[in-house]
Amino acid sequence: MDISTIIKIVVAISAILGAAKVIYEFTLGGHTRRREEYRFAKEFLNDLYKVDEADKLHPLAVERGFYAIAGTSSIKADDVEYLLTLLSPDKALKDYVLSRACVEIDHKTQRVQFRAKYASVFARFWRKVWWLLIYFVASLLAASPLVLTGPLGLPTRFMWLAIVTIPCGGLYAYLALRDFIKITRAEALVKDQKKHTPAIQVDRNK
DSSP states (O other): OOHHHHHHHHHHHHHHHHHHHHHHHHHHOOSTTHHHHHHHHHHHHHHHTOSOGGGOOOHHHHHHHHHHHHTOSSSOHHHHHHHTTBSSHHHHHHHHHHHTTTEEEETTTTEEEEOGGGOSHHHHHHHHHHHHHHHHHHHHHHHHHHHHTTTTTOOGGGGGGHHHHHHHHHHHHHHHHHHHHHHHHHHHHHHGGGGBOOOOOOOTTO
16 A cells, blocks of 8 residues: 555545534534524523513413524424523533434423433444444545545546545435434433523512
C-alpha cells in the first residue's frame, strides 16, 4: 500500500468523523434562532403566569404556545409543560422532541420512561452498535469510488460512481447516525431526571 493510498484512507476516515460531528450538531439544533426563541419564551411564559385573572390566556393560546416552544405539534402540550419543570428545560425539551420514539412521559408518576422496546440496557446497546456500524459502512460506501479506484487499479472513470454512491450512502449514513443519537439523548434525558424540580406554582388569587 503506497503513501497516496494511505493518505486517501486517512482523509476518508476524517471526513466520516467530521460528517458525524456536523450531523450531531445539526440534529440537536443550531444557534441561529436562539435570540428569537428567547424572546418568544420570555413573552409566552410571562403571559402564562400572569397574576391577574383578566389577563389569563385562552387554553388554545396556551396549547399553541407550548407547541411553539417545542418547535413541533407532534408531542402533547402537557408533555411540554412537564419538561419545562426540569432543570435545563431547553435541553430536556430538545432531547424529548428528538428521542420521543424511544421515551414517553408517565404523568401519573411524573417521570420520563423508556418505551417497552427500549426498556432494557441490552436492547439499547445492540441498537446503538448496529446504527454505528450502518453509519460507517454507508459512509465508506459513499466514499468508496474515490478511495478504492487507485488501490484496485481501476480506471479513473470509476470515480464518477461517486455521483451515485455519495448521495445514496450519505443518506443512509445520516439516517443511521440520527437513530443512534435518538437513543443516546433518550438515555441522557431519563438519567437527568434525578435533577427534577417541582413546577412553579403561581397563586393567581393574589
